[in-house]
Each structure stands twice: as structure tokens, then as C-alpha cells.
Amino acid sequence: MNLQGVIIKGYSGFYYVWDGTYQWECSLRGKYRVKKQKFLPGDRVYLTIIDEDKKKAVIEKVIPRKTELIRPAIANVEQVIIVMAYKDPEPDLWLLDRLLLMAQQRNVKPIICFNKADLLTAEQRKTLIDCYVKTGFPVIPTSTKREWGLETLREFLAESISVFAGPSGVGKSSLLNAIEKGVSLKTGEISTKLSRGKHTTRHVELIHLTGGGLLADTPGFSNVFLPEDLTRESLIKYYPDFWEYQDLCKYKRCLHRDEPDCAVRKATERGIIDMGRYERYLAILEEVIANERRY
Numbered sequence: 001m002n003l004q005g006v007i008i009k010g011y012s013g014f015y016y017v018w019d020g021t022y023q024w025e026c027s028l029r030g031k032y033r034v035k036k037q038k039f040l041p042g043d044r045v046y047l048t049i050i051d052e053d054k055k056k057a058v059i060e061k062v063i064p065r066k067t068e069l070i071r072p073a074i075a076n077v078e079q080v081i082i083v084m085a086y087k088d089p090e091p092d093l094w095l096l097d098r099l100l101l102m103a104q105q106r107n108v109k110p111i112i113c114f115n116k117a118d119l120l121t122a123e124q125r126k127t128l129i130d131c132y133v134k135t136g137f138p139v140i141p142t143s144t145k146r147e148w149g150l151e152t153l154r155e156f157l158a159e160s161i162s163v164f165a166g167p168s169g170v171g172k173s174s175l176l177n178a179i180e181k182g183v184s185l186k187t188g189e190i191s192t193k194l195s196r197g198k199h200t201t202r203h204v205e206l207i208h209l210t211g212g213g214l215l216a217d218t219p220g221f222s223n224v225f226l227p228e229d230l231t232r233e234s235l236i237k238y239y240p241d242f243w244e245y246q247d248l249c250k251y252k253r254c255l256h257r258d259e260p261d262c263a264v265r266k267a268t269e270r271g272i273i274d275m276g277r278y279e280r281y282l283a284i285l286e287e288v289i290a291n292e293r294r295y
Helices: 030-035 093-105 122-133 150-157 172-179 263-269 275-294
Strands: 003-011 014-018 023-028 044-051 056-062 079-085 109-115 139-141 161-165 206-208 214-216
Touching: 003 023, 003 206, 014 044, 014 056, 023 044, 079 093, 079 150, 093 109, 093 275, 109 122, 109 172, 122 139, 139 150, 150 172, 161 172, 263 275
Parallel strands: 023 056, 079 109, 079 161, 109 139, 161 214
Antiparallel strands: 003 014, 003 044, 014 023, 044 056, 206 214
């Protein structure tokens, strides 16, 4: 073992590994075939070089994963860029809140990106930004047409393994094309009949960015199932914008639903916590409670 790298894609029994400078075409040692070892983009591996000139090597060992996403199937993701469009399609805040929950539950840092910012006025954009900046997670308004926010996004992507997530049609592929010149991904069109995007990305592949990071452009999806181990008491852990008021509630195990002297509900009534975000929390809470009864 004389080299370490990251699997960026697998194809026809071969794995392509980026070592920070070069890409290597790798086969597997027989022991992995026998054990049916599962390899994912993002896996960090040790290699033995077979042919230096042709950049061919053999994967000898997989370093234990720090994180693993199921959909998309990718390992060692450090941050997820959750992309929503301001318009065309309208922002799916229900999905956004679920993606924020999923990212935190899997120990992946969420970054919120509101794309197509050129379609709204500054005042209209501010409403969404004000709602989610209270979470403490980065919020980046972007526009590929006006090149707004792209440099900020590049800075967040540098030196990390990142993944795009969000529904189809919000501009994930267009964003990648804009932040990494020379990457030519097919961009999707919005179905005017259904107001939904067409899937344009067919498989997971990590793309080496000139800024030093690795980024996966992933298929759009419209639903995220809640983790089975999520409980009604633990749900609040994934709402950092509620924490300051949670400690002021009368009851330590307050669910912030209908309990007396609930500081979270009072903060919502005063407009400090966004009403829409609070109502989506209640809906997810009801789903969690229903899942608890089912399991």
C-alpha cells in the first residue's frame, strides 16, 4: 500500500480514485470480491500502484467511513448543499426542513442555497433568508444567470466532500456548471404542464473541483423518509432556531405543541420564530409520533 485516495465513481467493475493530483483506474483484490465488499463514491482507500504511466492500481484497503448517505449512496460526505429555487418551481420548504433534519441526523453539515434569486426582488428574497438564517446554518442566495453567490458557494465547497440535494428543476446541475468551468452536465427543463423538473442526473459521481473539493451532483427527489430511531423528544435537537426558547419552557420535556407556558409557541406568536417553520415542525412531530406507534 503506497497511495491513498478517494473513490469518485465505479463503473463496470472498476473504480476511479482521486489522490489529490491524479485519477487512478483501480481493480479490486480478490478478497473484496469474495466478501462482496460494498464500495461507494467518497470511500477513502489505500492503493498499490500497478502501472505508474497508465495510472492503474489495485485497491488494498478501505478506511472506515465517517458518514454514509443512503440516497444518494455516498460515503464520507462532510456537507450537503440543500438547493431550493426561489421560483420555478416554488420552494418546497416542507422538503427543505426534512433535508435539514436528515443532514443533522447523519452528522453532515447542511448549507442552504436558494437559487434563481434573479426572479425575485431583494425584499422578497429577504423573507426566506430571514427565516432560515436563524437556524445558524449558512444561507446562500444564488443566480447562475447573474452569477450571484457563486464565489461564496465555491468557498464553502473547497477542501470538502459535498453533495447537492433538493428537488428536480431547482438548478443543481446548472449551479455545478457555473461554479466549475469546463464541467458540461446536461441541464434540465421545467415541465410547464406539471411545474416539476425532469431528472437529468443518472448516477452518483464525485467531481474534482479546482478549488480542491469533491462534489456529487445527485438525482432530484421529492420525499425523504424520517429516520426510524427519531423520537418525539429528540426531534427538537434538529431545530437549533428553537433551542434558545426551549430552555424557557415550563416543562423540561415540552414538545412545544399544546403544553402550557411553552416559550417556543410564545416566540412563534410574537413572530420571533417563523410561523411556517413552526407549523412544519408540528406536522413532522405528528408523523414521528405516528411512526413510534407503528414500530
